[in-house]
Amino acid sequence: MRHPRPRSLPAILSAFLIPACAWAQAVSFTPPVSIPVTVVFEVAIDLAADGASVMGAEIAATFDPAIVRLDGITAGDWFTDAGQPYYFHDYTTPGTGVIHFAAALLGSGRVADGTLAVCHFTARMAGVSPLTFTDVDVRDGDNHDLGAAHSTGDQIIIQTAIPIDGRAWGDVKALWR
Numbered sequence: 342m343r344h345p346r347p348r349s350l351p352a353i354l355s356a357f358l359i360p361a362c363a364w365a366q367a368v369s370f371t372p373p374v375s376i377p378v379t380v381v382f383e384v385a386i387d388l389a390a391d392g393a394s395v396m397g398a399e400i401a402a403t404f405d406p407a408i409v410r411l412d413g414i415t416a417g418d419w420f421t422d423a424g425q426p427y428y429f430h431d432y433t434t435p436g437t438g439v440i441h442f443a444a445a446l447l448g449s450g451r452v453a454d455g456t457l458a459v460c461h462f463t464a465r466m467a468g469v470s471p472l473t474f475t476d477v478d479v480r481d482g483d484n485h486d487l488g489a490a491h492s493t494g495d496q497i498i499i500q501t502a503i504p505i506d507g508r509a510w511g512d513v514k515a516l517w518r
Contacts, residue, residue: 407468408464
């Protein structure tokens, strides 16, 4: 009869410790596909900390400035609700198709998910504007890069408005018959 071979203690411990160290932080746009119902709308940039202590982030992303105009970026609830001072700086140059901000807590790190920033947009014309992360740098309290992932395929869809006249509304209703 064959007996199972005993496993070594270091092998057993490493099997449990390796997954605990492999954090999966991620930064994403919310909603990932935004179809605004008004000319002025907001898109959030969210952080999924996944158990890591995060101190700050620097984020850069692009969009199509012919479709939407970025009116400004404000700190999200991840910073404002932290209960400690924070630094938030918008590096965006008006009129470009780039979102760029850097922010950090000025105390200790925070283990929480939340909104890092809120991007305030104005629709310019009908079309699709891809939202593409070009730099995602999420840091811990020792200024180590946490290697956060980011979402892909995010976009803003601006639809043409349906004219508010009886004949056009009747044409729209006829499509559903």
